[in-house]
Amino acid sequence: MKLEEHLKKYFNYTTFRTGQKEVISSILEGNHTIAMLPTGTGKSLCYQLSGYLLKGQVIIISPLLSLMQDQTEQLMMNGEKRVIAFNSFLTPQERKQALSQLNTYKFIFLSPEMLKSDFILNRLRELQIALFVIDEAHCISQWGYDFRPDYLKLGDFRRKLGNPLTLALTATATPEVKEELISSLSLKNWNEYIYSVDRPNIVLAVEVIDSYHDKSDRLVELVQNLEGPGIVYFSSKKMAEKMTIHLKQNGIDRVMAYHGGMEQENRVLIQQQFLHDQLDVICATSAFGMGINKENIRYVIHFHMPLQLESYLQEIGRAGRDGMKSIALLLYSPGDEQLPFQLAEGELPSEAQLDFVYHLLEEKNNSINDLGELENELISLSGLTEVQWRVVADYLFGNTKEPMQQRYVQLKVFINERLQVKRKKINDMLIWTQAQLNGCRRKNILKYFKEDKTIEIDDCCDQCGIDLTVFYPKTKNHKTADNFFDWKKHLAKILLVSERG
Amino acid sequence: MIESSYHIKNKFPKKNRIILIMDMFVSVNLRLCDMMKNSYLSMIVLYCLHKINGERTIYSILHLLNGKKSSQTIQDAHIFNLTTFFSTFPLLKRAELDMHIDILNKQGFVSTNAEQSYCVTSVGLKQLEEYFKPNPIPANLNGWKFHNLTDLFWERLSLAIQVISHLKNRNSKYLPIQKSKEHHKWLKGYLYKCKLSKDELAEKLYDELVACLETMDGLDPSIFVKRVTGYQIIGLTEAQAADQFDMDEEAYHIQFLSILHYMLEKVGTKQGDFPLLSCMIEDKKRATPLTESSNRTFNLLQMGYRLEEIAQMRKLKKNTIEDHLVEIALNIPNFDISAFVNIDKQKEIKMAINSVSSKQLKYIRELVPDVDYFEIRLVLAKGGEKK
Numbered sequence: 001m002k003l004e005e006h007l008k009k010y011f012n013y014t015t016f017r018t019g020q021k022e023v024i025s026s027i028l029e030g031n032h033t034i035a036m037l038p039t040g041t042g043k044s045l046c047y048q049l050s051g052y053l054l055k056g057q058v059i060i061i062s063p064l065l066s067l068m069q070d071q072t073e074q075l076m077m078n079g080e081k082r083v084i085a086f087n088s089f090l091t092p093q094e095r096k097q098a099l100s101q102l103n104t105y106k107f108i109f110l111s112p113e114m115l116k117s118d119f120i121l122n123r124l125r126e127l128q129i130a131l132f133v134i135d136e137a138h139c140i141s142q143w144g145y146d147f148r149p150d151y152l153k154l155g156d157f158r159r160k161l162g163n164p165l166t167l168a169l170t171a172t173a174t175p176e177v178k179e180e181l182i183s184s185l186s187l188k189n190w191n192e193y194i195y196s197v198d199r200p201n202i203v204l205a206v207e208v209i210d211s212y213h214d215k216s217d218r219l220v221e222l223v224q225n226l227e228g229p230g231i232v233y234f235s236s237k238k239m240a241e242k243m244t245i246h247l248k249q250n251g252i253d254r255v256m257a258y259h260g261g262m263e264q265e266n267r268v269l270i271q272q273q274f275l276h277d278q279l280d281v282i283c284a285t286s287a288f289g290m291g292i293n294k295e296n297i298r299y300v301i302h303f304h305m306p307l308q309l310e311s312y313l314q315e316i317g318r319a320g321r322d323g324m325k326s327i328a329l330l331l332y333s334p335g336d337e338q339l340p341f342q343l344a345e346g347e348l349p350s351e352a353q354l355d356f357v358y359h360l361l362e363e364k365n366n367s368i369n370d371l372g373e374l375e376n377e378l379i380s381l382s383g384l385t386e387v388q389w390r391v392v393a394d395y396l397f398g399n400t401k402e403p404m405q406q407r408y409v410q411l412k413v414f415i416n417e418r419l420q421v422k423r424k425k426i427n428d429m430l431i432w433t434q435a436q437l438n439g440c441r442r443k444n445i446l447k448y449f450k451e452d453k454t455i456e457i458d459d460c461c462d463q464c465g466i467d468l469t470v471f472y473p474k475t476k477n478h479k480t481a482d483n484f485f486d487w488k489k490h491l492a493k494i495l496l497v498s499e500r501g
Numbered sequence: 502m503i504e505s506s507y508h509i510k511n512k513f514p515k516k517n518r519i520i521l522i523m524d525m526f527v528s529v530n531l532r533l534c535d536m537m538k539n540s541y542l543s544m545i546v547l548y549c550l551h552k553i554n555g556e557r558t559i560y561s562i563l564h565l566l567n568g569k570k571s572s573q574t575i576q577d578a579h580i581f582n583l584t585t586f587f588s589t590f591p592l593l594k595r596a597e598l599d600m601h602i603d604i605l606n607k608q609g610f611v612s613t614n615a616e617q618s619y620c621v622t623s624v625g626l627k628q629l630e631e632y633f634k635p636n637p638i639p640a641n642l643n644g645w646k647f648h649n650l651t652d653l654f655w656e657r658l659s660l661a662i663q664v665i666s667h668l669k670n671r672n673s674k675y676l677p678i679q680k681s682k683e684h685h686k687w688l689k690g691y692l693y694k695c696k697l698s699k700d701e702l703a704e705k706l707y708d709e710l711v712a713c714l715e716t717m718d719g720l721d722p723s724i725f726v727k728r729v730t731g732y733q734i735i736g737l738t739e740a741q742a743a744d745q746f747d748m749d750e751e752a753y754h755i756q757f758l759s760i761l762h763y764m765l766e767k768v769g770t771k772q773g774d775f776p777l778l779s780c781m782i783e784d785k786k787r788a789t790p791l792t793e794s795s796n797r798t799f800n801l802l803q804m805g806y807r808l809e810e811i812a813q814m815r816k817l818k819k820n821t822i823e824d825h826l827v828e829i830a831l832n833i834p835n836f837d838i839s840a841f842v843n844i845d846k847q848k849e850i851k852m853a854i855n856s857v858s859s860k861q862l863k864y865i866r867e868l869v870p871d872v873d874y875f876e877i878r879l880v881l882a883k884g885g886e887k888k
C-alpha cells in the first residue's frame with residue numbers, strides 16, 4: 001500500500017504536508033532521523049503514522065506536560081486507546097497499573113524526569129521498541145532557551161534501551177543545536193530533513209505604539225477591522241482577562257479569555273467554541289494553542305513581547321495553517337521589554353533563595369537522605385516555585401558523589417549561565433522588534449536561525465511595505481449572538497437531528 | 502525553629518515580583534467594582550446574616566456556603582433554616598466573604614454586635630425584601646439534600662449528552678468535555694447497561710429531558726440547555742451563560758444549581774418515568790446524608806454500643822461522638838434520642854426553647870440549669886427547623 005493510502009486509512013487525510021512523507025519514509029526504511037519542520041505542519045503525525053506501520057511500541061519523550069496532554073488527547077480523539085502518558089499527573093496507583101500492562105500500549109509518553117527512573121527503564125527494556133521519539137529536541141541544547149537538564153540523560157537512556165530507531169523532532173533549531181543533539185545521542189548515521197522555519201503566507205509586522213493606553217485602543221481597532229478568527233497573546237493572565245472585557249465593552253461579542261488559571265471544564269469549552277467558530281477571538285496566554293488544529297486562523301496579535309524569537313515563531317505559526325494569507329502583528333511600546341526580563345528572572349531561583357536553601361541544608365547536614373520530608377519544608381520556606389525547585393534539587397541531590405559545597409557552586413554557575421542565555425534571547429527579540437532601519441523582518445528572523453531568505457514574497461513585512469487593509473474582510477459580517485432561543489429546538493438539534501438525515 | 506521559619510517566610514513571600522508588576526498594569530480592581538452594586542452574593546450573605554441573627558460569627562456562613570462537613574456547620578444549617586444554601590459556593594474564599602461583609606457594612610445594611618459577628622439593620626432588612634421580591638431564591642434549591650450529587654450529576658449528564666449526540670451522528674473524533682477517566686469509565690458501563698440503539702438512546706434521553714424540564718416552575722430551562730454540548734454545538738461556560746441572560750454570575754449559578762436540584766428531586770422520586778436520568782446517579786445515592794465518620798458512629802450505635810464505648814473504640818473524644826449524635830438526630834427522621842435525654846428532660850428543654858427567642862444555647866440553658874449543652878443540642882436537632 002502506498003503511504004497516502006495509509007494516511008487515509010489511519011487519519012482520513014488525503015495528502016501529506018511539507019516534509020511529513022520524507023520523514024516517515026526515512027523512518028520506515030530504518031534510518032535514525034532528525035526532522036526540523038516549522039510549527040503548524042503536523043510534526044506529531046510523523047511518529048504517529050510511522051508507529052502504526054511498525055511493529056512494537058513507540059516511546060515519546062516530551063518536555064511539557066501540556067504538550068503531552070494535547071498529544072495524547074489528539075491520539076485518543078483519533079480513536080487510539082492504547083496511549084499512556086507517564087508524568088506527575090498519574091497517581092501511584094495508575095502508574096503501577098500502567099507499568100504492569102505496558103505491552104498493551106502502542107504509544108508511551110514519558111516526561112523527562114522519568115528518564116531518571118531505573119524502574120521504568122527496566123520495564124521499557126522488556127518491550128519491543130519500534131521507535132524512540134524525542135519531541136522538542138532543541139531542549140537538549142544548553143544554549144537554548146528551553147534547555148531541560150534532564151534531556152542530557154537522553155543519550156544514556158537510549159543506549160540502555162539498545163539504541164532503538166530514533167526520531168528527533170523540533171520546530172526551531174540552529175545548526176549548533178543540531179550538532180549538540182547528534183553528539184549527545186552519539187549518532188553515527190542518520191538522515192536529516194531540515195525545512196525552513198519561514199512561513200511565507202504569514203505577513204510579519206510590528207507596530208510601535210507610544211503608550212499602554214494607546215495600545216489597548218489600537219487592539220480594539222485591529223480586532224474590529226481584521227478578518228478573523230484570531231488570537232491575541234498576552235504575557236499575563238490578568239491582562240488577557242482585562243482586555244477581553246475591554247473588547248466586549250467595545251462591541252466585540254464573540255471574544256473570550258483563555259489561560260492556565262481557568263477551570264478545566266471552561267478551558268475545554270472555550271477551546272472547542274473557538275474551533276467550532278462560535279468565537280472569533282481568543283485573548284490568551286501562551287497556554288493556548290498547543291494542539292489546536294484550527295486551519296483558518298487569520299491573525300495572531302502579540303500584546304506583549306514574547307521572551308524569545310523561538311516562541312514568537314511558534315505562536316504566530318498557529319496562523320494560516322490552511323496556507324491562506326494571514327498576519328502576525330506585534331504591538332510594542334517603549335519599555336515593554338521590562339516584563340520579559342522580570343519573567344525570565346522569575347523562572348530561576350534568586351541568589352538569596354539559593355543561599356537560604358544551602359544554609360538550611362548545611363544545618364541539617366545528615367538528614368539529607370530523607371529528601372521527601374525535607375522537600376516540602378524547603379519549598380515552602382524558600383518560596384521557590386516547583387520549576388525552580390526542580391533545578392535546585394537536580395543539582396544538590398542529583399549527583400551525590402561530589403561534596404555539597406561543590407555542587408552548590410556548580411548550581412550557582414549554572415543559574416547564572418541560564419540567566420545570561422535568557423537575557424540574550426530577550427535582547428535578540430528586542431533588536432528584531434525595534435529594527436526599523438535594519439530592513440526586512442523575515443530576513444532578520446531567518447538570519448537568527450542561520451537561514452538565508454531566498455524567495456521574494458509579495459506581502460512580506462512592514463519593512464518591505466504592506467497594506468493592512470488587505471486583511472480587512474471584503475464584506476462586514478459582524479456576528480452577534482442571536483436573541484431568540486428555543487430550548488427544546490436547541491436540545492433537539494443536539495440529540496435528535498443527525499447529519500445523516 | 503518555628504520562630505525562625507516565620508521570619509524567613511516573610512523574607513521570601515511566595516508571590517514574587519512579577520505578580521506585582523503585572524498588577525500595576527491592571528488599573529482597576531474589577532471584582533471590587535462589581536461588588537459595589539449589590540451583587541447577588543452580597544445579598545445571599547445578607548440573607549444568611551439575617552437568619553443567624555448575630556448568634557454565630559460570619560465564618561459560620563463561609564463554612565455553610567463552602568459546604569464544610571463538620572457537625573457544627575450542619576447543625577447551624579438546620580437550626581437557622583439555611584440548609585438550602587449548604588455547599589452552594591464551595592470555592593468562596595475567606596477574603597471574599599470579608600469583602601462582602603465590608604460592603605454591606607459600608608452601606609449600613611449590617612452593624613457589628615460582637616467580634617466577627619453582625620446583625621442586619623432595618624435598612625438591611627428593607628434591602629433584602631426589595632432585592633428578593635422580584636427575583637426570589639428558587640424554591641428548588643436544596644444544597645443540603647443534594648450537595649454530594651450535584652456536581653457528579655452535571656458532569657455525568659453533560660458528558661452523556663455529548664457522547665450520545667456524537668454517537669447519533671456517528672462521529673467518534675471529538676474532545677470529551679469532561680476529562681476525568683472515572684467519568685469515561687462510568688459512561689461506558691452506562692451505555693452498555695442501557696441496551697438501546699444509538700438512535701433510540703438519543704431519542705429517549707431527549708424525551709426524558711424535555712419531560713423533566715417542561716414541568717419546572719419559575720425557572721427557565723434555557724439556563725440549563727445553553728450549557729449543554731453536543732455534535733458541533735459547544736455549550737457555554739457559566740460566565741458566558743450568565744452574560745447572555747444578563748445576570749450576575751452568582752445569581753445565574755444559583756438558578757443553574759436549582760435546576761439541577763429540581764431534576765435530581767424529580768428523577769429521584771419518579772424513577773420509573775426517568776430511567777435514563779435516574780440511572781445516572783443510582784450508584785451514588787446513599788441511604789443517609791451523614792458524614793462518613795458520623796455514619797460509622799451510627800452503625801456502632803445500632804449494634805448496641807454506648808456512647809462512651811464508641812468513643813473508646815474509635816479513639817475519639819466524647820465531644821466528637823456527641824457531635825455525631827446531633828448530626829444523626831438532625832438527619833435520621835426516626836432516630837430516638839430518649840436513650841440520651843429522658844422524656845421529662847426533653848419536655849423541659851422544649852419549653853425553654855420555646856420561651857427564648859434566641860437559638861444560642863447559653864440562653865436556653867439559663868432556663869434549665871440541670872441539663873447540659875449536649876442534651877439541649879439533641880432536642881434542638883430533633884425539634885428540627887422551627888418554621
Ligand SMILES: [Zn+2]
Pocket residue numbers: 439440441442443460461462463464
Ligand atoms: Zn520583508
